[in-house]
Amino acid sequence: MPLTQLITQIERAFEPVREILVPILSNPAVLGMWLALVGVSVSTLWWDINKRNQALPSLMKGVWTLVVLYSGPFGLTLYWYAGRTQISQDSLWRRGVRSTAHCYSGCGAGEVVGVTLAQGVLALAVGWVAAITFGFAYLFGFALTVGPLLQEGVAFRDAVADAFYSETPSITIMEIVAIGADLLLASQAHMGDILFWMALAFSLSLGFIAAFPVNVALVKFGVKEGMKNPAEMGDQTTAQVQTTD
Structure with a gap:
């Protein structure tokens, strides 16, 4: 089946969802409420x-x-569940959340830059918007993994290889869903439209949800180590303070 026909079928299948969401995401009151929630979060x-x-x-x-800037209360809930030193017991699910959050932070920044540049500034065709946005998202997410590895003393070649096989599945799924949802909802929107920004925020959270089970699987099977348990960091800090005293 040609790609254009596949895209057309997907658009038709999701048209009822689009008809519901577009008026909501275009509403100035919804934008104001969302900005307030993000600020509080x-x-x-x-x-x-x-x-x-x-x-x-x-x-x-x-x-x-x-994560909280992108997803507001949803992002704050994720932090409370998996990112604080006060978590009672770490688990595969919490490690999956932290791993997805790490990927999401970089990819989200790349997606915002890519969509804003390709669609908002250059007003390119949908295919180019998708390709450029994916490229920026992958580059940002990739760099956020390679950079810390280099700081830890890992050789550049090894850091790149590790980031490639550990991050590519997560980034790919995240961006297919996020970019697809954004373009489905707001492919004709301009930077001055509320829909442009609200669809972007909404699609980012969908990308996180889609990538979460991928990251859980990658952590479970040892492809990714998962981010360190923050509770252990809190224990180390407490021990250092007691030793100093």
Whole structure:
């Protein structure tokens, strides 16, 4: 089946969903409420980090900030479930959340840049928007993995190889869903349209949900190590303070 026919069939299948969501995501009141929720969520995140979770490394503080900026209360819930030093017991599911959040923070930034540039600024055709956005998302997500590995002393070639096989499945699924949803809802929208930004925010969260089971599987089978248990960081900080005292 030609690609154009497949895309047409997908658009037809999801047309009822589009008819429901587009008016909601185009509503100024919904935008205002969403911005307020994001503001409260980011403020709560940083209050908790500064008051209770200073032991988190700078990288993860940045990761969770981006996750909450993209997904508001949903992102804050993810942080509360898996990202704090106060979690009672770590699990595969929490490791999967942290791994997905790490991927999501980089890919989300790349997606925002790619969509804004390709669709919002250059007004390119849908195919080019999808390709450029995927390229930026992959580049940003890839760099967020390679960079920390290089800082740990891993050789550049090994870092690139590790990032390639560990991150490619997650990034690919995340961006297929996120970019597909964004273009389905707002392929004709312009930067000045509320729909342009609300569809982007909505699609980012869908991408996280789609990539989560992929990351759980990658962690389970040892392809990815998963991000470190934050509760252990809290224990180490407490021990250091007691030793100093």
